[in-house]
Amino acid sequence: MASEGLCQDRNNTDNNEEADVVPDFEPGASLESMLVTTDSFEELEQEMDSSFDERQMKESTTSTISEIQEELNDTTIPEDSSSDQDDKLMENDEVACKNFAEVASQLSETSLTSNEDGNTAATPVGSLPEEEYWQNPEWKERKKHVFILSAAGKPIYSRYGSEDKLVTIFGVMQALVSFVQTNQDTIRSINAGNTKFVFLLKGPIILVSVSRTTESASQLVLQLTYVYNQVVSVLTSSQLTRIYEQRRNYDLRRLLAGAERLIDHLLNFMEREPAFLLGAVKCLPLTPSVRDSITQTIVQTCGKIKNLVFAILLAKNQLITLVRMKKYFIHPADLHLIFNLVNSSESFKAAESWTPICLPKFDSSGFLHGHVSYLSDDCQACLLLLTVDRDVFFTLSEAKQKIVEKLRRGNCLEAINESVNRASYTASQVGVPEMRHFLYKCKSTAQFWSPALEPPYHISEESERLLGLYQALHHRLHAASRPLKLLHQQLDKETMLGWVSACITLSKMAKPNRSYATTTGKASYMESVRGVYWLKGLGYC
Amino acid sequence: MANTPRAGGAGAQRPNGTVQNKVCQFKLVLLGESAVGKSSLVLRFVKGQFHEYQESTIGAAFLTQPLRVEDTAVKFEIWDTAGQERYHSLAPMYYRGAQAAIVVYDIPNQDTFGRAKNWVKELHKQASPPIVIALAGNKADLANKRVVEFEEAQQYADENRLLIMETSAKTMVNDIFLAIAKKLPKSEAKGGAAEEHRVGAVPTQQRASGCCK
Numbered sequence: 001m002a003s004e005g006l007c008q009d010r011n012n013t014d015n016n017e018e019a020d021v022v023p024d025f026e027p028g029a030s031l032e033s034m035l036v037t038t039d040s041f042e043e044l045e046q047e048m049d050s051s052f053d054e055r056q057m058k059e060s061t062t063s064t065i066s067e068i069q070e071e072l073n074d075t076t077i078p079e080d081s082s083s084d085q086d087d088k089l090m091e092n093d094e095v096a097c098k099n100f101a102e103v104a105s106q107l108s109e110t111s112l113t114s115n116e117d118g119n120t121a122a123t124p125v126g127s128l129p130e131e132e133y134w135q136n137p138e139w140k141e142r143k144k145h146v147f148i149l150s151a152a153g154k155p156i157y158s159r160y161g162s163e164d165k166l167v168t169i170f171g172v173m174q175a176l177v178s179f180v181q182t183n184q185d186t187i188r189s190i191n192a193g194n195t196k197f198v199f200l201l202k203g204p205i206i207l208v209s210v211s212r213t214t215e216s217a218s219q220l221v222l223q224l225t226y227v228y229n230q231v232v233s234v235l236t237s238s239q240l241t242r243i244y245e246q247r248r249n250y251d252l253r254r255l256l257a258g259a260e261r262l263i264d265h266l267l268n269f270m271e272r273e274p275a276f277l278l279g280a281v282k283c284l285p286l287t288p289s290v291r292d293s294i295t296q297t298i299v300q301t302c303g304k305i306k307n308l309v310f311a312i313l314l315a316k317n318q319l320i321t322l323v324r325m326k327k328y329f330i331h332p333a334d335l336h337l338i339f340n341l342v343n344s345s346e347s348f349k350a351a352e353s354w355t356p357i358c359l360p361k362f363d364s365s366g367f368l369h370g371h372v373s374y375l376s377d378d379c380q381a382c383l384l385l386l387t388v389d390r391d392v393f394f395t396l397s398e399a400k401q402k403i404v405e406k407l408r409r410g411n412c413l414e415a416i417n418e419s420v421n422r423a424s425y426t427a428s429q430v431g432v433p434e435m436r437h438f439l440y441k442c443k444s445t446a447q448f449w450s451p452a453l454e455p456p457y458h459i460s461e462e463s464e465r466l467l468g469l470y471q472a473l474h475h476r477l478h479a480a481s482r483p484l485k486l487l488h489q490q491l492d493k494e495t496m497l498g499w500v501s502a503c504i505t506l507s508k509m510a511k512p513n514r515s516y517a518t519t520t521g522k523a524s525y526m527e528s529v530r531g532v533y534w535l536k537g538l539g540y541c
Numbered sequence: 542m543a544n545t546p547r548a549g550g551a552g553a554q555r556p557n558g559t560v561q562n563k564v565c566q567f568k569l570v571l572l573g574e575s576a577v578g579k580s581s582l583v584l585r586f587v588k589g590q591f592h593e594y595q596e597s598t599i600g601a602a603f604l605t606q607p608l609r610v611e612d613t614a615v616k617f618e619i620w621d622t623a624g625q626e627r628y629h630s631l632a633p634m635y636y637r638g639a640q641a642a643i644v645v646y647d648i649p650n651q652d653t654f655g656r657a658k659n660w661v662k663e664l665h666k667q668a669s670p671p672i673v674i675a676l677a678g679n680k681a682d683l684a685n686k687r688v689v690e691f692e693e694a695q696q697y698a699d700e701n702r703l704l705i706m707e708t709s710a711k712t713m714v715n716d717i718f719l720a721i722a723k724k725l726p727k728s729e730a731k732g733g734a735a736e737e738h739r740v741g742a743v744p745t746q747q748r749a750s751g752c753c754k
Contacts (some may be wrong), residue, residue: 236625255627258597347596350584351621352687355600356631370600390634393603 575624581710
């Protein structure tokens with residue numbers, strides 16, 4: 001999505017809200033959000049509707065980064081002339097299924113769902129010849145595989161197992177894609193028994209998810225989009241396009257070396273975190289005055305650093321505060337990639353880092369440069385200062401020292417530590433009897449809140465099942481053909497209520513046999529704790 | 542502006558202002574193929590730590606370490622760069638203006654030695670002279686898997702006027718930093734050069750094209 005469009009969209013929403021928001025109606029609501037507010041399903045529709053060419057055109061004609069640089073330096077940055085895209089990879093949006101039902105079932109038999117081969121199960125892992133690696137029972141039983149390959153069929157990434165040993169399977173995937181392409185069509189997904197094969201074609205690369213989970217095809221596409229964004233975050237889309245323009249047969253693993261862990265971590269992260277599903281972020285609970293003073297400290301310290309675009313402070317997967325350049329917003333999807341980067345990099349704890357980061361939603365064509373560091377040994381909150389100027393490390397390093405000193409004097413570090421170490425609120429504390437868990441998303445701020453997982457969801461199997469239920473509920477509520485506002489479902493083990501209003505999405509789990517009438521009192525609770533859970537302050541640099 | 546103490550630098554200054562107590566700051570950059578142990582060397586030197594599994598560096602990490610050499614306080618400002626190919630184009634940002642560089646290879650891997658030679662070539666061509674370059678044959682503890690002979694490396698080092706040392710981040714790394722510190726000019730003017738050539742100070746012309754596309 002073009003960055004200019006972002007601001008525009010956002011402004012529109014702002015205007016709407018000024019008229020619409022009734023304080024009691026949307027707990028946590030704010031007239032101004034620091035995040036671009038979208039829903040994952042909206043993203044998806046966009047993904048499905050716009051062709052790669054269109055998006056590429058938009059992306060390359062409006063580079064947010066050069067815009068900022070031009071504005072601030074008064075110098076003209078030479079335009080990247082990558083705007084004419086010749087690849088016509090996605091031409092038709094129809095799902096083509098009939099013609100290759102045969103091929104599909106072959107694929108599913110050979111790769112994942114086949115249990116007939118009794119003898120392979122007995123073969124010890126590791127002793128299989130390379131071409132039969134995919135017969136390895138441990139590999140076959142994985143619930144969700146994710147592959148990345150080039151349009152030419154070169155392996156780039158496999159979630160499990162070495163890509164080199166899976167060349168045959170990569171070949172089959174590429175064959176399927178190009179087979180459908182010859183009919184001016186695009187392959188989207190294949191259903192074979194309980195296995196879904198989902199394809200996402202993104203310019204020069206193909207992403208495939210092979211899943212036996214209950215997630216819908218569109219949710220799998222969303223995950224693949226995140227994986228693609230992670231790749232872009234490491235390389236930028238312009239570099240990606242350029243490489244394959246120069247050499248169609250390029251082995252992208254050379255450039256992605258060391259970044260596999262980010263993709264691995266992201267995939268695991270998405271299986272645990274509802275944030276991705278909701279297209280929202282969670283904030284670290286802090287009293288409004290503390291959060292304000294943290295925000296103000298950053299604003300005052302960084303206000304004069306002219307090239308700073310975003311300052312982000314986070315801890316334990318939760319946002320503490322976000323300061324941004326007045327004109328620019330950050331997209332939750334970009335924040336999720338930042339959370340993923342911080343979570344998967346222990347090395348940020350050892351030293352100050354200076355790292356190029358591309359935020360695909362902000363500007364997929366270029367890098368921001370991030371000063372990344374933890375506040376101090378005794379406060380494990382991570383501060384990212386993102387700039388368009390790659391030469392200001394020491395300016396930012398000094399700013400960070402000042403921020404830490406001021407926060408320490410204002411006892412803010414203690415407050416952050418306290419919140420990080422405090423046990424999270426539980427659903428039972430909300431005071432709605434029998435409610436086990438809930439997800440609450442405040443649409444206007446793109447933030448969500450959920451209580452700690454209590455029994456029976458405290459074990460990982462059950463928490464995964466819970467997320468699965470939420471995914472199914474979310475899918476039903478936002479089904480493109482028939483979106484729902486209220487959904488009450490009686491399941492074997494629990495009762496679910498999903499409620500979407502103009503500005504909120506509330507999904508909750510209760511014990512079986514509960515009428516939903518009593519659960520609507522929840523919103524008033526959320527209102528009573530507003531401020532503590534939501535980040536609403538305005539921080540401009 | 543020479544030796545102006547910055548945040549963190551002030552603490553290294555001792556109260557009685559004799560000649561002995563000046564602090565020379567030197568910018569030192571680590572270069573080399575990925576996974577040869579650059580971060581491990583630095584972490585051992587600065588924090589005395591060693592992690593069997595050290596994740597790959599993203600971008601570059603900045604650390605400082607004071608050191609005492611023959612009555613002179615030296616402070617290393619260390620840039621530990623990522624070795625992956627995609628970061629290669631950023632390397633000049635770190636070695637530009639550096640007074641010292643450690644080019645690292647690991648002794649069980651011939652390719653990394655070849656890569657190290659390329660780095661040395663690039664430094665000779667592009668870095669700001671006079672730069673002290675040290676070649677570090679890391680993972681010396683894996684002697685039984687040795688592929689790069691010390692004699693071979695030493696000959697190459699002699700030909701190219703490099704310091705050479707084999708290191709193991711598991712046990713010993715301080716010697717190479719000490720050797721570099723000894724070789725660095727300790728006059729105030731030189732030491733202060735660190736200030737002029739920091740990442741933060743690049744000629745305006747370069748800054749204009751500073752957007753990494």
